[in-house]
Structure formats: structure tokens, C-alpha cells
Amino acid sequence: MEKEFDILKANYHTVKNQSYDFAVLPWGATEPHNYHLPYLTDCYLAHDISLKAVEKAYDNYKIRGMVLPPIPLGSQNPGQRELPFCLHARYETQRAILGDIVESLHYQGIHTLVIVNGHGGNSFKNMVRDLAVDYPEMRIAVSDFFTIVPQSGYFEEKDDHAGEMETSLLLYFRPHLVDMSVAGNGTYKPFKSQALREGVAWMPRDWSKVSEDTGIGNPLKSTAEKGERYAEAVVDKLALLFEELAKENIYG
Numbered sequence: 001m002e003k004e005f006d007i008l009k010a011n012y013h014t015v016k017n018q019s020y021d022f023a024v025l026p027w028g029a030t031e032p033h034n035y036h037l038p039y040l041t042d043c044y045l046a047h048d049i050s051l052k053a054v055e056k057a058y059d060n061y062k063i064r065g066m067v068l069p070p071i072p073l074g075s076q077n078p079g080q081r082e083l084p085f086c087l088h089a090r091y092e093t094q095r096a097i098l099g100d101i102v103e104s105l106h107y108q109g110i111h112t113l114v115i116v117n118g119h120g121g122n123s124f125k126n127m128v129r130d131l132a133v134d135y136p137e138m139r140i141a142v143s144d145f146f147t148i149v150p151q152s153g154y155f156e157e158k159d160d161h162a163g164e165m166e167t168s169l170l171l172y173f174r175p176h177l178v179d180m181s182v183a184g185n186g187t188y189k190p191f192k193s194q195a196l197r198e199g200v201a202w203m204p205r206d207w208s209k210v211s212e213d214t215g216i217g218n219p220l221k222s223t224a225e226k227g228e229r230y231a232e233a234v235v236d237k238l239a240l241l242f243e244e245l246a247k248e249n250i251y252g
Contacts, residue, residue, distance in 0.1 A: 005051060005054045005055055005058070005064070005065060005066060005067055006051050006066075006067045007066055007067060007068055007069060008067075008069060010066070015066070018064060019064065020064050020065060020066050020110055021063040021064055021065060021112065021242075021246035022063070022065045022066075022110070022112035022113065022114065022242055022245060022246045023065060023066050023067075023068055023105055023110050023112070023113050023114075024050045024053070024054055024065055024066070024067045024068065024113075024114050024115075024116055024242075025068045025071065025098075025101060025113060025114070025115045025116070026043065026046035026047040026049075026050045026067065026068070026069075026070035026071070026116050026118065027043075027046060027070065027071045027074075027115055027116070027117050027118065027119065027122060027124075028040065028041075028042030028043030028044075028045070028046050028047075028070050028071065028072055028074060028117075028118040028119050029042045029043070029072065029073070029074025029075075029076070029087070029118075029119040029121065029122070030043075030072045030073070030074065030085065030086065030087040031074065031076060031080055031083075031086045031087070031119075031214075032080070032083050032086060032214040033161065033162035033166065033214065033215070034161075034162035034183055034184050034186060034213050034214055034215030034219060035179075035182040035183060035184050035213055035214075036162075036167070036178060036179045036180055036181075036182050036183035036184075036219065037162050037166065037167060037170060037177070037178060037219075038177050039085060039086075040070075040072060041118075041162070041166060041170060042074065042118035042119040043070035043071075043072050043118065044070075044170065044173065044174055044177070045118045045145070045166065045169050045170065045173065046070055046116045046117060046118030046119075046145060047067065047069075047070040048173040048174070048231075049116065049118075049145050049169075049231060049234055049235060049238070050067045050116045050238070051067050052231065052235045053116075053234075053235045053238035053239045053242065054066070054067055054239075054242065056235055056236070056238075056239040057238075057239040057242040057243055057246075060239060060243070061239070061242075061243040061246075063242060063243055063246045063247070065242055065246070068101070070118075071094075071097060072087070073087060073089035073093060073094065073097070074087070074088075074089060074119040074121050074122050075088065075089060075090075075091070075094070075119075075121040075122055075123070076088040076089075076121060077121060077204040077205055077206065077207050078204060078205075078206045078207065078208075079205070079206040079207030079208035079209065079210065080207040080214070082208070083207075083214070091127075094122070094124075094127065095127050095130070098115075098124070098127050098131070099127075099131065099134075101113075102131050102135055102138060102140065103135075105138075106135050106137065106138055111137050111138050111139060112138075112139045112245050112246055113138065113139070113140045113141075114140075114141045114142075114143060114238075114241065114242065114245065115128075115140070115141070115142045115143065116143050116145050116238070117142060117143065117144045117145065118144075118145060118146070120144070120146070120160075120161070124142045125142065128140045128141075128142060139245055139248075139250070141241065141245060143238065143241065145234055145238070146165065146166075148233075148234050148237045148238070149230065149233045149234050149237065151164075151165055151230075154226055154229055154230040154233070155168065155221075155226055155230070156221050157217060157218045157221060158217060159216075159217040159219075160188070160216035160217045161186075161211075161214070161215055161216040161217060162186060162214065162215040162216070162217065162219060163186050163215060163216065163217020163218055163219050163222075164217060164218060164219055164221055164222045164226070165217075165227075165230065166219075167180075167183070167219035167222035167227075168222040168223055168224065168225075168226040168227030168230065169227040169230065169231055170227070171222055171223065171224040171227050172224040172225075172227030172228045172231060173227070173231070175224060180219075180220075180222075183215075183219050183220060184212065184213030184215055185213075185215075185218050185219075185220060186211070186213065186215030186216055186217045186218045186219055187211070187212065187213075187218075188210050188211045188215070188216040188217075189209065189210055189211075191205070
């Protein structure tokens with residue numbers, strides 16, 4: 001039978017006689033990404049990386065997972081949520097969505113879920129702790145894919161938002177969605193406060209005071225080849241994570 005891991009392409013005929021070891025939930029946002037990337041960049045990247053990682057986990061470890069539809073509702077900073085069609089999702093909204101998904105999987109007997117997050121504004125730790133109380137049989141892990149592998153060695157300039165990393169990845173996965181002819185240079189202003197720059201405390205950045213084109217990081221040196229190399233490194237790490245979680249190889 002043909003392998004099908006992406007529920008966006010799967011149908012009941014494909015999956016009804018299969019057993020699944022785990023599920024993957026890509027989670028992104030709906031927000032501007034400089035001028036050259038689409039609003040759903042975080043969703044596309046989280047989904048496409050998840051799909052390749054699930055396929056690699058099957059090929060390397062013979063475990064079968066399903067990639068669920070990406071969630072496009074992210075938590076936004078001031079200065080972003082005022083921009084046209086940027087959607088801000090509150091903690092309570094994200095918690096309700098995740099809770100319903102976990103409840104559904106638990107009822108179906110799928111007890112391993114990995115959230116592959118593509119949006120830096122999202123934070124799931126407290127939600128997962130709550131769900132661990134409600135569903136002790138569930139193993140729920142969260143991975144921010146953009147932190148798995150350091151950018152150094154793959155990209156020339158650090159990417160925070162819509163810069164070289166994200167642009168290179170989308171040039172690799174979905175080049176038809178990238179329009180480099182309109183890309184801004186992603187110039188940004190860091191906090192003036194020394195304490196905030198040093199991490200003494202955290203507060204959300206006001207995007208309207210940080211960036212002119214909504215980007216933070218220069219995308220102009222991006223290439224699909226850089227994106228492919230980085231994606232493969234991330235996918236290898238995720239595939240191993242899937243294998244260890246699915247086989248409950250977690251504690252010593």
C-alpha cells in the first residue's frame with residue numbers, strides 16, 4: 001500500500017486498515033513576513049518539515065505517523081496584530097484547540113503527539129502540563145523546529161523573522177510562493193534597554209518600533225540550497241525524536 005502520512009492528502013480508505021504510532025501537529029501563525037513571503041509561512045514550514053520527518057521516521061525506523069493540518073492561529077506582538085489580516089490568538093483559544101485535538105487522539109488510542117511549532121510567539125509548555133494532568137496516558141512533546149539546529153554553518157546572517165533561514169526554507173519547499181523582487185532588507189532596531197537586551201527580563205517587542213518591513217533579518221542571501229541543507233538536518237533530529245517517543249524510549 002502507498003505510504004500516506006499527510007492528512008491533507010489522506011482519505012479514510014487509505015488509513016482505515018493502518019495502525020499509527022504517533023501524530024504530528026504543525027502549528028504556525030497568520031502574519032506578515034516581510035514583503036516577499038506569504039502570511040502562512042510559519043504554517044507551511046512547520047507542515048513541510050513535519051511531513052519529511054514523518055517519512056524519514058518510517059523509512060529509518062519503521063514507525064508510522066500522521067501529520068495533522070497546520071494550525072494558523074499564533075500569538076502576536078503589539079505592532080503586528082494591527083497590520084491587515086494578522087490574526088492574534090489568545091492563550092485560551094490555543095489551549096481550547098489543543099485540548100480538543102488531544103481529546104480526539106486519546107479517544108482513538110493515539111497516545112503520542114508532537115507539536116512542531118513554526119512561530120516564535122507561540123508557547124505551549126503550560127498547556128502541555130495541564131493536559132498531562134487530564135490525560136496521563138498521553139505523551140505530548142513540543143518542538144520549535146527553528147531552534148533544533150543552530151543557524152551558524154548554514155546561513156550567513158541570523159534570521160529572527162522572514163530572514164535568510166525562513167526564506168531559504170520556503171525557496172526549497174515552496175519556491176512559487178516567494179517573490180524576492182519585493183523583499184525588504186529586514187533591518188531592525190533592538191531594544192535600547194540594556195537590561196532587556198541582556199535578557200534580565202522579557203517583554204514583547206512592539207513591531208511597529210522594531211521593523212519597517214516586518215522582517216527581522218536580511219533575506220537577500222537566501223537560496224534553496226541553503227534551505228535544503230538546513231531542512232535535512234532538522235528532519236534527521238525530528239525523525240529520531242519520533243522514534244524515541246513512539247517506542248517510549250524516554251527515561252533511563
